[in-house]
Amino acid sequence: MSTLPKQFLLGRPLRSSQMGETLLPKRLALPVFCSDPLSSVAYATEEILLILALGGTALFHLAWYVGVAIIVLLVVVIASYRQTCYAYPNGGGAYVVSAENLGRNPALTAASALLVDYVLTVAVSVVAGVAAITSAAPSLSKHAVALSVGFTVLLAVMNLRGVKESGRIFAIPTYGFVIGIYAMFAFAAVRMALGHTIRAESAILPVHSAGTYTGLALVLLGMRAFASGCTALTGVEAISNGIPAFLKPKSKNAAMTLTIMGIMSITMFAGITVLALVYKVHVASDPTELGLPAGADMPTALAQIARASFGDWTFLFYYVQAVTAGILILAANTAFNGFPPLTSILAQDRYLPRQLHNRGDRLVFSNGIILLALAAIGLVIAFKADLSSIIQLYIIGVFISFTLSQGGMVRHWKRELAGTTDPAARRHMRRSQAINASGAVVTGIVLVIVLVTKFTHGAWIVTIAMPVLFLLMKAIRRHYDSVAEELRVDAGARPEPPSGNHAVVLVSRMHAPTLRAVGYAQSIHPSSIEALTVGVDDSETEALRREWELHGLEVPLVVLDSPYREITRPVLDYVRRKHHESPRDVVTVFIPEYVLGHWWEGIMHNQSALRLKARLLFTPGVMVTSVPYVLSSGKKYKYKERGVKASSK
């Protein structure tokens, strides 16, 4: 990208020393890191009901048990991650914790799980946000894919601008959502206390059950509903990844933010689930199961609850839909905050290409942001922005990383305990270890439940993608290791000048760049020097030879015949042969190049020099020197100097 449009889109570049400016106070950290877990209450209840609806409305009472189980799970997981906040003040993502406590392969497993799930977070959240919009404005339904892609691009651009500004922009819909949901509860409570009986618009619709569920089938269906509801837990780990972005005291602020988030999540999820059951919200994955015509618009469960709760106050319904869409789309931002630092750490550990390690103009990990956006857009398009399909792939990765992370924490406390004698500290550590142990066991059990109940519904894709990522990262590491091994020099190794240097000046015509190259080649005092040309057209070659004599150069002109009119191959062969004759010497190829100012001028001149240079690089023992001759149009080539300081020490 050229400088101006890039600056317009991303803001002006930041100096490395401006790094500290991007730290976050709690009130901004909450929207930045918690929009994912907070927003997932917008669809978690609906996902539970969608599964139970397979057995008809008679099974909806199971939602009470499922809801309670999920709240318990939330408490356990949040309590566990609070321990991590204190133990890893520099960021205790599942990858870091697993790497430190469980070793390389568990860490990479956690990393692949996280990478896959970040991508899914973006896809699921954006698609769910668009569903909230289309619930309020059904005419937009047919543009769901385009809207989802557009919002993903928007998020990527905002993140490329930098964390702090993002925090401010994201605060509004996040707090707006929380306020909207609590207002909805208050409205519902007051109206019910006044004796109103509130029913959802779908309460009168029949639910055609897909079959009768009893015994083991019933248990499995309940477990599948539970697994779907577990979407409410996604993103809880984001805070523990992002501790370095908090203001000091980092750990305490992070743990506090986590607790606030947990309280908000649990109350909102509980309230929405209660209202859904009280209002008798009926949902189904296909409108025909509700006796509606195929293709009919179905508002989300939350949209129905909001409409019923607010009654005639419809502008409040639209407000809730707007902030729901807002927070859902921004929930994707949690992934944009988690994915790039993770890929940067992985790149530093040489498990991913090193471009992912560098910070861009705005001090964010630009390449990671772009990679995440592209992957999510691919998913949205592949699944045609259908939430029920994408959500099947979700959560597995989350619970893999939960389990590994909590397991790692158990090990962490064991090590800490071994080195501590103070009884108070030990008591504290034992308590933490117990919390993490229960977290590991519970999330492990949930992982099995999710895997079993969702495998055939699409989760198998993730169980392929994750090992592929795992193996890819191992292969990248192997590659970097082998390159590093080849490049390594022993301490105190000295440069060894070549014993001889044979200069070969490539010549196409007799003109100023050629003379300049010959002059320069002579000035480096090579052991031998010759000019080399490839004869494609006999008359041109003859003319060159005559001119060469005319100028009376001491450098002999070698002509290579090229019956197939190639340039690159004869030169390569000649240079190789020259190197084979004296393998301890080097051959330096001088390429006279005239430099033009505009890209379109390049079209008018043969680019064989470029091809040849690329191929010569692959020839051992050959140095390639470009001798540029800058034409007047090339001298116009402008560029702005920016304050740069040289320090010679």
Next chain:
Amino acid sequence: MSTLPKQFLLGRPLRSSQMGETLLPKRLALPVFCSDPLSSVAYATEEILLILALGGTALFHLAWYVGVAIIVLLVVVIASYRQTCYAYPNGGGAYVVSAENLGRNPALTAASALLVDYVLTVAVSVVAGVAAITSAAPSLSKHAVALSVGFTVLLAVMNLRGVKESGRIFAIPTYGFVIGIYAMFAFAAVRMALGHTIRAESAILPVHSAGTYTGLALVLLGMRAFASGCTALTGVEAISNGIPAFLKPKSKNAAMTLTIMGIMSITMFAGITVLALVYKVHVASDPTELGLPAGADMPTALAQIARASFGDWTFLFYYVQAVTAGILILAANTAFNGFPPLTSILAQDRYLPRQLHNRGDRLVFSNGIILLALAAIGLVIAFKADLSSIIQLYIIGVFISFTLSQGGMVRHWKRELAGTTDPAARRHMRRSQAINASGAVVTGIVLVIVLVTKFTHGAWIVTIAMPVLFLLMKAIRRHYDSVAEELRVDAGARPEPPSGNHAVVLVSRMHAPTLRAVGYAQSIHPSSIEALTVGVDDSETEALRREWELHGLEVPLVVLDSPYREITRPVLDYVRRKHHESPRDVVTVFIPEYVLGHWWEGIMHNQSALRLKARLLFTPGVMVTSVPYVLSSGKKYKYKERGVKASSK
């Protein structure tokens, strides 16, 4: 393209010395160079009737006069070009003749006209060929664009394989078409002699005239019909362009081929026009004007004549449609034979980019072939393969180049006459000059008629395209001239070595390639030497500085601060400043590069070296030396040697 698929598509490369093999005997030259003029009889009659139909069937009798006028024109033009064949045995295209006799601007005018018309020849012929196919198989109508594009690509590939093989493949449909048309005449004559009254299928359809034409309007309509019929003349000049491809005696063979082509063209055109009038073929540009429903399939006039002539012998009808489609699609080949050599000559004269001058693997002008195919495909898609629209752009260029070419020949004979005293020779020359003069006058008049009658029907596009091409070619020439002027050296000029050479070795880390680059830089005995690194990450920079000391190199390490994490800009600024300090010296930048074997390995390593090299080339007084360090994966990089001989003279 990699070697194997390319060889499969195009055949194995030919040696330059195999050039002679591609010469053509008359019987192959006729289909190669004459499929355009021969095939245009397939639509010329129909185009005349389409215009006359605007005034209703009452005006069809005008077709007799129009037909005779076109035949006279054909005789004049062919007689004129026979003179060119003798006068320019090395190829006497309009460009060459105009350049030699009329000067630079008329020659470029002719060239732009020819280039535009070659593109149109491909588009018109291919689209008309597809129309012949859809006349016999109406179900293919909706694929007309795809079919046209497909045939154009096919032609391009055949031409990339080389002229001779093309000749063989093209002989079958060309001779098949001529035989088919003559057979059709014979059938018609015999059946009419036996007393049959033959009528076309459309004879019973009413023709709704667009208006009443009398006086000047009638004359203009007649002239417009004549202009449309002039499509029969396109491609006549192809032989005079292609004389070098004939077997010896080239001029005589070419003139003879031209005459044979003329006789075939005139008889076929006359016969088809007579039959169209006798059979009462009714045509219109829109089916509703014939009382048919909109969108109804309308067979071409030739298809109707063939169907009526052969009566129950329907397989002969299908035969004629097949060979008509064949010759029309191959007529496009005339352009593929004319366009690439013309662009090659223009490139040699530096009016077009020089890539168009070179012969490819199969000794044909590959780039010209590809350019022509792309332009024609663009036209076909832009005009949705609609013949009546594209044909409006046609012919203007042809008659511009006819007029210029014949005018140039008049000048040519004048010059020849001035240098000749032999009375017999002078008589001969005077006769030739008279023929060319009448050719110039007649084609000039036709050009005016075509311009006037077709301008508002689409010809204006060509009157814009041609001057644009003209100016573009002049600009390209100006560019090459100014570059050549800058590059020019005086005879006897000697290379001037720089007075000093400051070596700058770029360093990112301390590894083997760095040591190698330092060693090589020391070996060229520079006036000064230093190592340069850009500090992006403080800890990494510090580590590098320590390692540098550890190795005890005599070369000082300069660290550039880069607060914006850029690499290229600080290095450029530093090198520029260095050059400014001593402008008469050069700065040589040594870039240690490690070379990987696979393109995907490049993804895993920063490509900043590549960007930097490109930018350094623009900095005056800077030499760039790549010091490659080939890794084991790079050494695997295979390439086949092909017999290459070096000759040092």
